[in-house]
Amino acid sequence: MPELRKDPIVGRWVIISTERGKRPSDFTGTEKRKEPRSCPFCPGNESLTPPEIVALRDQGTRPNTPGWRLRVISNKYPALKIEGDLNREAEGMFDRMNGIGAHEVVIETPDHYKDLVDLEVGEITQVMFAKRDRMADLKRDMRFKYVMVFKNQGEAAGASLEHSHSQLIATPVVPKRVQEEIEGSQKYFNYKERCVFCDIIRQELGSGIRVVAESEDFAAVTPFASRFPFEIWLLPKKHESNFLNISDRLMEEYSRLLKTVLTKLKLALSDPPYNYVLHTDTLSTIAREQYHWHLEIIPKLSRVAGFEWGTGFYINPVSPEDASAYLREIETK
Amino acid sequence: MPELRKDPIVGRWVIISTERGKRPSDFTGTEKRKEPRSCPFCPGNESLTPPEIVALRDQGTRPNTPGWRLRVISNKYPALKIEGDLNREAEGMFDRMNGIGAHEVVIETPDHYKDLVDLEVGEITQVMFAKRDRMADLKRDMRFKYVMVFKNQGEAAGASLEHSHSQLIATPVVPKRVQEEIEGSQKYFNYKERCVFCDIIRQELGSGIRVVAESEDFAAVTPFASRFPFEIWLLPKKHESNFLNISDRLMEEYSRLLKTVLTKLKLALSDPPYNYVLHTDTLSTIAREQYHWHLEIIPKLSRVAGFEWGTGFYINPVSPEDASAYLREIETK
Numbered sequence: 001m002p003e004l005r006k007d008p009i010v011g012r013w014v015i016i017s018t019e020r021g022k023r024p025s026d027f028t029g030t031e032k033r034k035e036p037r038s039c040p041f042c043p044g045n046e047s048l049t050p051p052e053i054v055a056l057r058d059q060g061t062r063p064n065t066p067g068w069r070l071r072v073i074s075n076k077y078p079a080l081k082i083e084g085d086l087n088r089e090a091e092g093m094f095d096r097m098n099g100i101g102a103h104e105v106v107i108e109t110p111d112h113y114k115d116l117v118d119l120e121v122g123e124i125t126q127v128m129f130a131k132r133d134r135m136a137d138l139k140r141d142m143r144f145k146y147v148m149v150f151k152n153q154g155e156a157a158g159a160s161l162e163h164s165h166s167q168l169i170a171t172p173v174v175p176k177r178v179q180e181e182i183e184g185s186q187k188y189f190n191y192k193e194r195c196v197f198c199d200i201i202r203q204e205l206g207s208g209i210r211v212v213a214e215s216e217d218f219a220a221v222t223p224f225a226s227r228f229p230f231e232i233w234l235l236p237k238k239h240e241s242n243f244l245n246i247s248d249r250l251m252e253e254y255s256r257l258l259k260t261v262l263t264k265l266k267l268a269l270s271d272p273p274y275n276y277v278l279h280t281d282t283l284s285t286i287a288r289e290q291y292h293w294h295l296e297i298i299p300k301l302s303r304v305a306g307f308e309w310g311t312g313f314y315i316n317p318v319s320p321e322d323a324s325a326y327l328r329e330i331e332t333k
Numbered sequence: 334m335p336e337l338r339k340d341p342i343v344g345r346w347v348i349i350s351t352e353r354g355k356r357p358s359d360f361t362g363t364e365k366r367k368e369p370r371s372c373p374f375c376p377g378n379e380s381l382t383p384p385e386i387v388a389l390r391d392q393g394t395r396p397n398t399p400g401w402r403l404r405v406i407s408n409k410y411p412a413l414k415i416e417g418d419l420n421r422e423a424e425g426m427f428d429r430m431n432g433i434g435a436h437e438v439v440i441e442t443p444d445h446y447k448d449l450v451d452l453e454v455g456e457i458t459q460v461m462f463a464k465r466d467r468m469a470d471l472k473r474d475m476r477f478k479y480v481m482v483f484k485n486q487g488e489a490a491g492a493s494l495e496h497s498h499s500q501l502i503a504t505p506v507v508p509k510r511v512q513e514e515i516e517g518s519q520k521y522f523n524y525k526e527r528c529v530f531c532d533i534i535r536q537e538l539g540s541g542i543r544v545v546a547e548s549e550d551f552a553a554v555t556p557f558a559s560r561f562p563f564e565i566w567l568l569p570k571k572h573e574s575n576f577l578n579i580s581d582r583l584m585e586e587y588s589r590l591l592k593t594v595l596t597k598l599k600l601a602l603s604d605p606p607y608n609y610v611l612h613t614d615t616l617s618t619i620a621r622e623q624y625h626w627h628l629e630i631i632p633k634l635s636r637v638a639g640f641e642w643g644t645g646f647y648i649n650p651v652s653p654e655d656a657s658a659y660l661r662e663i664e665t666k
Contacts, residue, residue: 079648150643177646178645207425298642310629312510313504
């Protein structure tokens with residue numbers, strides 16, 4: 001059974017999931033590239049994955065057979081288990097609970113050779129709807145406090161399968177980074193009575209120096225204190241703390257701007273590996289004045305040195321102003 | 334001029350150092366392995382590095398010529414610059430200051446083919462003394478609040494040169510992770526009137542289940558909430574917040590235990606790349622009841638997926654109990 005464990009010093013929870021792991025002797029620091037021909041995410045191989053939770057299918061096709069345009073399945077090697085009680089308990093001074101949670105995979109296209117960026121805006125919109133709907137469903141499980149939504153694109157970014165997919169992990173704890181953001185934005189709100197993200201958007205759109213792209217309702221910017229080269233945040237211009245509240249119209253606009261940004265990254269940086277992570281409010285909060293959902297996109301360009309892990313102190317070799325200027329110039333049509 | 338920038342949401346400072354960077358078009362996600370034969374850290378190539386700050390030399394040899402056993406130099410491509418004023422200023426709602434700091438390199442041995450683990454205990458002790466002495470010297474510069482001491486071993490761990498070396502970065506801000514640790518341990522102290530690290534050491538030595546190795550005055554443990562497989566912390570058993578206060582006798586014992594731990598890692602995991610980061614108190618604090626210096630060692634075994642960056646939520650595929658049991662068994666003689 002995997003476990004959640006809390007660092008007693010900084011309050012960080014981690015999952016201890018030995019079932020995902022190999023024997024210690026299997027760890028040698030090298031990783032093999034997967035063979036595309038045996039891809040479990042390709043049509044015809046549905047039996048190689050856990051059964052689908054939902055799918056977008058051609059009329060008349062049966063679940064777990066070909067004929068789908070998008071499939072959501074449970075992760076075959078989940079970091080957390082869906083069944084059981086949390087059983088919070090102590091080990092001396094330490095706190096632990098069972099690793100209860102959900103770990104799902106969205107297979108974004110049946111085409112093995114298409115990445116998210118290659119899909120039509122309508123198809124990307126369907127991927128985003130699938131995520132929102134899964135989040136809304138997982139929210140009904142009262143054990144869960146948060147759903148992390150993220151994508152690892154490319155082997156260097158942590159993707160173990162090449163076929164385009166993204167993931168959801170529902171957890172009974174709020175991730176540390178999100179908690180920090182909520183607390184930090186609360187402090188700002190206490191002082192200013194304004195949302196810090198709204199203030200950032202206002203200033204960035206005013207100066208334009210870190211704007212990568214924008215649409216009527218969304219802005220893509222390289223953040224002032226970017227940790228990584230070409231780090232990009234995609235934010236709704238109008239205040240909204242929870243991604244779950246997004247309207248159908250905005251979802252399409254959001255997907256369109258995401259495609260634009262990913263296309264710019266692909267053209268500018270030779271199709272880099274990247275990660276994106278959705279930052280949204282906790283499941284129990286419907287709306288909050290001081291928090292603001294956004295998507296963080298981080299191309300995997302520089303190797304992160306050890307002291308960055310150890311100190312939380314990053315060295316970024318490209319200024320966000322240079323990065324956004326470079327990306328602004330890239331024509332996506 | 335590089336800049337320090339503070340994320341207005343979570344308070345994280347980063348260095349924006351465009352001079353280290355290349356043009357945006359140079360970033361493509363691939364890195365070349367360095368050629369050992371042109372190593373600037375090898376004896377005879379002293380003119381390829383900035384002049385030495387200190388060195389351990391054979392009698393009668395001149396600075397910046399061969400005949401040294403250990404050399405400390407300024408980093409040729411420093412992340413921070415030593416000259417100038419901090420010039421704290423605003424850009425609208427954002428805060429910035431000049432990237433003032435020191436960035437030094439300790440060349441740990443003249444032998445290109447020896448790693449730290451291959452050195453004699455006496456030689457490792459000299460490396461540690463060199464770091465302590467550089468920290469003590471940098472502390473005299475009142476602009477600096479912290480000195481980060483770390484090592485990147487192996488290309489996958491971020492080392493850009495193969496020749497064994499470690500680094501010091503002095504900064505005018507306290508790194509976020511250290512600040513969090515100090516605040517977290519303060520909270521614990523407020524509640525318990527005990528140092529949280531002392532309590533951890535007491536419990537770990539009592540149970541033994543996460544002890545990798547120990548000596549009279551030091552313990553090496555895999556932390557309860559390890560973020561990474563085979564993550565190891567090396568701590569002094571007796572309370573001490575600041576590495577700068579370490580005695581000569583303890584420095585040798587510390588170096589001996591470090592060699593034991595690194596040897597275990599080398600034998601157990603086929604000479605893995607790794608990072609270590611020293612966590613010690615801020616420069617202005619001589620002693621503090623609630624903080625406790627320690628060294629964090631993180632072998633680079635698993636690729637970190639994007640959501641871990643984005644959420645501060647880690648999945649560790651090896652339990653610390655399994656890791657320490659495995660390492661305990663490894664004979665180092």
